[in-house]
Amino acid sequence: MRVMVMVKATSESEAGKMPSTELLTAMGNFNEELVKAGVMLAGEGLHPSARGKRVRFSGSQRTVIDGPFAETKELVAGFWLWEVKSMEEAVEWVRRCPNPMEGESEIEIRRVYEAADFGAEFTPELQAQEERLRAEAEGKLNKPC
Known part of the structure; x- marks a missing residue:
């Protein structure tokens, strides 16, 4: 099963405070463990919401909202996409993760829908369309920039 593992934003991450060399090293080592175990499919950090946009939908209307967004605790500062055997395995990996922030932080784990769920x-x-698009997207990801 695939899970999205989301590192929740903090006031420091929303202010654009960059992690220390020590934290970057610890996270790099953790990511290396994930890759060697065949768990990590993708993972990235995100810029603060001040650099982001939201698009609100109301019927056929679209409204663009500029960041920053008020509820820091509801924002995502980074993510991983993992392939695990169970939610319990994902929790065990997160328990091993270095604290992604200098102070208190939170990581949320959510299962990704699979075709059978629909x-x-x-x-x-x-389903055929989804498989074709996924293959095209994966090919694009694997091409050098």
Whole structure:
């Protein structure tokens, strides 16, 4: 099963405070463990929400909202995409993670939907389209920039 592991933002990460060399080293070592174990599929840090945008949908209307966004505790500062056997395995990996922030921090783990989760509404044609698009996207990710 795939899970999205989200590092929640803090006031420091939202202020653009960069991690120390020690923290970057610890996280690099942790990421190396994840890769060697075949768990990590992707992972990135995110710029503060002040550099972000939101698009609000209301019927056919679209409204663009500039950051920063008020509720820091609801924002994501970084993420991983992992392939694990169970939610329990994901929790065990997070328990081993260095604290991603200097003070208190929180990491949220959410399961990624798989094709079987959608039931009959996800027709064979839609599944084929999804597989084709996923293959195209993976090919783009693996090309040098």
